[in-house]
Amino acid sequence: MLKINENNSNDIVSLLGPPSTKSKFDKNLWIYIERKKVKKSIFKLGKEKYVSNNVLALKIDNKGLLKDKKIYRLEDMDDSYKFSEDITSISYKNNSFIYNLLTSIKQRINAPVQRTKKQK
Numbered sequence: 748m749l750k751i752n753e754n755n756s757n758d759i760v761s762l763l764g765p766p767s768t769k770s771k772f773d774k775n776l777w778i779y780i781e782r783k784k785v786k787k788s789i790f791k792l793g794k795e796k797y798v799s800n801n802v803l804a805l806k807i808d809n810k811g812l813l814k815d816k817k818i819y820r821l822e823d824m825d826d827s828y829k830f831s832e833d834i835t836s837i838s839y840k841n842n843s844f845i846y847n848l849l850t851s852i853k854q855r856i857n858a859p860v861q862r863t864k865k866q867k
Contacts (some may be wrong), residue, residue: 756811766805773812779803 763779770776780802784795806815
């Protein structure tokens with residue numbers, strides 16, 4: 748078990764491995780995500796359901812020592828939080844400069860080579 752002010756960042760990495768992600772806003776906030784899925788019955792056409800979905804947030808101080816830890820469990824949350832099952836799609840503008848440049852290069856690569864014959 749991780750004890751505050753007794754574990755440093757090297758101990759944490761050796762026990763838990765590298766963090767799933769680090770905060771973009773606070774480099775000393777390490778986030779570990781545990782998500783387990785199992786398949787539902789054959790009658791549900793192989794759809795999956797989450798068995799556990801836990802998040803461990805570790806706050807590391809500037810000296811590399813564990814300062815605070817919080818565990819967030821899905822079953823501990825009240826009904827005020829609703830999570831969407833939707834998947835975010837990647838969107839980009841088809842008329843951006845980069846898109847037009849790459850499309851032009853792709854067309855030139857895929858176009859048949861046209862050679863002009865010199866007539867003598």
